[in-house]
Amino acid sequence: MEYPSKLVEQAVEEISKLPGIGKKTALRLALHMLKQPQAQTTNLSEALTNLRQNIKYCGTCHIIADTEECTCKTLSRDTSVICVVEDTPDVLAIRNTGQYNGLFHVLGGRISPMDGIGPDNVKIDSLVDRVKSDAAVKEVVLALSSTMEGDTTAFYIAKMLRDTPVKVSTIARGIPVGGELEYTDEITLARSISTRTLFSTEN
Amino acid sequence: MEYPSKLVEQAVEEISKLPGIGKKTALRLALHMLKQPQAQTTNLSEALTNLRQNIKYCGTCHIIADTEECTCKTLSRDTSVICVVEDTPDVLAIRNTGQYNGLFHVLGGRISPMDGIGPDNVKIDSLVDRVKSDAAVKEVVLALSSTMEGDTTAFYIAKMLRDTPVKVSTIARGIPVGGELEYTDEITLARSISTRTLFSTEN
Incomplete structure (x- = not known):
């Protein structure tokens, strides 16, 4: 697809690296952000960077x-x-x-x-x-x-x-709650x- | 839902503001980012901020x-x-x-x-x-x-x-290509x- 802008293309490229998000959804998300207040995008970017940089794992249970x-x-x-x-x-x-x-x-x-x-x-x-x-x-x-x-x-x-x-x-x-015996696999x-x-x- | 971390909670909060993304998908995306190299999240954040701050609209056609x-x-x-x-x-x-x-x-x-x-x-x-x-x-x-x-x-x-x-x-x-006449609405x-x-x- 030919994008109207390099900035949109870069954003689509990065967003579509996330699991379950294709180029079309990525474009929709990027264009949605352009219609929202700038603060919303800034907050999102900061929350992501913050999460990735400052997250810790518990030394005991690894949560x-x-x-x-x-x-x-x-x-x-x-x-x-x-x-x-x-x-x-x-x-x-x-x-x-x-x-x-x-x-x-x-x-x-x-x-x-x-x-x-x-x-x-x-x-x-x-x-x-x-x-x-x-x-x-x-x-x-x-x-x-x-x-x-x-x-x-x-x-x-x-x-x-x-x-x-x-x-x-x-x-x-075992059989999940709500599951019918007839349709449950043998194992x-x-x-x-x-x-x-x-x-x-x-x- | 009770989150294991404030950082995760903030990220989920911001991601789920996007259209079509609920809290559960947002959590999945946030946890996915934690497993990827840090550069990927940095690139994503930068691309989004860049897009939102530097995008222009053509003065003639508004694209x-x-x-x-x-x-x-x-x-x-x-x-x-x-x-x-x-x-x-x-x-x-x-x-x-x-x-x-x-x-x-x-x-x-x-x-x-x-x-x-x-x-x-x-x-x-x-x-x-x-x-x-x-x-x-x-x-x-x-x-x-x-x-x-x-x-x-x-x-x-x-x-x-x-x-x-x-x-x-x-x-x-008119009738979309591939559409059956029988199932097309009257209007x-x-x-x-x-x-x-x-x-x-x-x-």
Whole structure:
């Protein structure tokens, strides 16, 4: 496409590097900004630069934070459970359920030999150290994706924690709420039968 | 939603002000940037600020440009036709068809009394001046949306140009290419019959 201006072209080029945004959406966003007050674009630019330059990761749980000590220790959380997730959005999703009040550990990825990501590229050693050095930890909950890579990562972590006294659990795999039995794939159905739980009349 | 960091929250706040981007997409974009090299975010911020601060509008046709004299006059264009459009994306869309080689005039909006936009808020006076002062102009093509506001704007422009010798035409309204007659609404069908054209075996 031929752009009316070099400045527009550069902006479109940079915006369209973001995931899920093509050239056409990028152009729409750039032209939208031109119609808004200049302060809005300035604020956006500053917020992005600020985020990228000043963000910290908590030294303990590796969650994104404003300081190197995140709120994971200071809040009134259950310090006997650590939930292991792949990335920060997972932390937010689990927190939003309101069903979990323990600590977190963000791996920053999952073991994926195909992509050249081995156990050393994710924060597994740091998890093992954390579990071993903190006697308060009684359980590690693996909340990983139900994919080949997620399962590989889960197996590896479980193996590394075998010698410790902590209980290693995983979030349940089964039919999603609202899902019809008829349309559920065999593997999910088989897993949901083998890991069946006692029926509760409370929920 | 509770964010893990004030910086993330600010970035999400600013990104989600863009059209079509909600808080969830904004969060995904912000976290994506954290995984990319810092230069990418810096480039994006600079391109946006640069665009917003340094963009110019051509004094004649009001197209977005890098200087106040756009390429509208220098290129080998047909200077006897002016195509009137609402906004810059329309210029790009029409140029991309390869069917039009004349000049453009960007109104910067359309008359919409409901939104408080009157004839004085769009560049209609400037179009009339342009037509009157340039004897080379023989035709004005109205390429406006086929909506109430687009039609109102078209009528107003046609009225303003009534005393000039230029021909005022409008792009054809009818069944879109690929459209089925059966599913076309009555008004479009009626318009396509009343404005029927001679059948050509050439296209």
